[in-house]
Amino acid sequence: MPEGILCNKNKVTTLEHLQALLSDKSGKQYYQEMNNLDVDSKALWDLVQKTCKSRIRTWLDICTHCGLCADSCFYYLANHKDPQQVPSYKIQSTLGQIVRRKGQVDNAFMQMAMDTAFSKCTCCTRCGIYCPLGIDTGIMFSYLRGLLFSQGFTPWEMKIGTGMHRVFRAQMDVTTEDWVDTCSWMAEETADDWPGLEIPVDKQNADIIYTVNAREPKHYPEDIAQAAILFHVAGENWTVPSEGWEETSLAMFAGDWEACKMQVENVYAAMERLKPKRMVVTECGHAYRATVIEGPYWAGLKSGKTPIESLHYVEWVAEALRSGKLKIDPAKKIKEPVTYQDSCNYIRNGGLWEAARYIMSQIAEDFREMTPSREHNFCCGGGGGLNGIGRYREQRNIGLKVKRDQILATGAKLVVAPCHNCWDAIRDMEEVYEIGIRWSFLKPLLINMVEVPEHLKPAE
């Protein structure tokens, strides 16, 4: 059974394997090897029989092919209503075929299914709320990604990402030392302007354990400093764990459910070890979805909940504003028109739209909703891991048009995007389409407008 050196059915479990993948520029060799990768139809069918139960089978069976899902899909709209972008068509011609053909599919089919699952669906689940029968195609595509992953058919970056989670328990090569050092570095740098500011690592029994996206220590350490400043101003008793600080899950995008479990158990172990009261997740949508919404199920927690109560960053901000822990200087509110990007993962799939609205009502004088918004909002165009996959860059950029037009229609030039994926997609949108917009997480905006208590101000 031909298996490539880089592209194969094995999981990436060693640093050497990971480095070999990383040194294959743009996955050239990886994708060449994929052309020769055999499909183990028996294993595929066995997996389908074990995991494709009545929910998904019924969805596939009773779809009445009414086509109402078409207009709900931003890909369909962005691609001039190409019928091949209708969610029902996309899933029936991929997962539907695997089930109907009892796993008897070939390499070309699997590559087509991979291309469809990653470049024609971001698993935003919007179609699910427009289907009269409640058929959630996004969930099925996520499931399909898992089947494809088990056979080695996953984009190069996803293979690397899952390997990162397995080796580093983070989506990037950030070690415990790197992370702790970054926290100390940021605490030192920030304490000059904010006397008494700390980033406490592994503090027991804190009120809040704060967890992040590995991109923050790797590329945007100032985000950690900003979080520290806001916790400091709010007077929170908080900590970060030295282990179990990473919330994201490229494994979820890839459908590597085993790695998903490993990743969230690392975070839950930190909760058990440090016994904080609550967890707050940084401004990341899929991180919250992975660790707070789906994670308990991967870890087999029968309550369906994380070991301690967990909040997305917008929930913490809304609560801090309501309770007065954070006070906004009215003179410093955002004056210009501003809009808000509702992330699929914590808004549609997390129910947090009211927290986001409350924050905007407190920080902006001219807040403009996108149309549609809240749980009906469109994906930013870069969700489901798509931002990070080079093979599908062109398709991603086409998909961005729907969000671009939504933003333009508001008349706002500033987009608040408290989600790493959305933030990236909007940044790239500006690069590709040059529409003259700016985008921001909440933290830097809040720091500029919170009232700082006298005792926290630096001595003149």
Next chain:
Amino acid sequence: MYEFVTGPLAWLAFLVFFIGIIVRLVIYVRGLDWKLDRVTYSINTSYGVKGAVRSVLFWLTPFGTHSWRDNPWFTLLVFALHLGLIFTPLLLLAHNIFLQERWGFSLWSMPDALADTLTIAVIASAVLLAMRRIALPEVRIITSAYDYLMLGIAAAPFVTGLIARYAYAHSEPWLVVHVLCGELFLIAIPLTKLSHFVLFFATRAQLGMDYGIKRGGMKSSGINW
């Protein structure tokens, strides 16, 4: 022949229908898996029930959801079709007279004019929905012969019913054909995708529970379907 199709064959059709839909529901519920579906169905039940009820009721209401409102003509056709499909056979005077004669009970009967209107609405909706399948590229691409067959099976008892009532009144052959079509419809419900007769409630409730329990239902007032 008439005795046979309205006797043993009718019993068989009702048997397949009732047992079939129960079996479909039981299989569906038994196949739900909290770990695979990632929904704690039997814990956090109150959130699940709330989510399920909302999910079903919003979608049972004409123009009650964004999707229904975004597609008003389709919504009109779908509700006309389904209301006619369900209520005409149950509340038709002729059926109730028959029920009274054979089994000694009957339901409330609707006026014949209303029954005729509903029957014509069913046929017209089926024809227009079939035309929609041809006309719209996004529907055409996912349409197969099976979908037309489903529309045909659903509309057949109504077409033959009208013929038996008006075109060939008191013609036994047409009555037999009408009864056979009705029985085919009953049998097809559990055995084909017409099983959405019951599985609509199952899948809607499932997604409602998913959103109600896991995807934000505990932190919001619920999805505004």
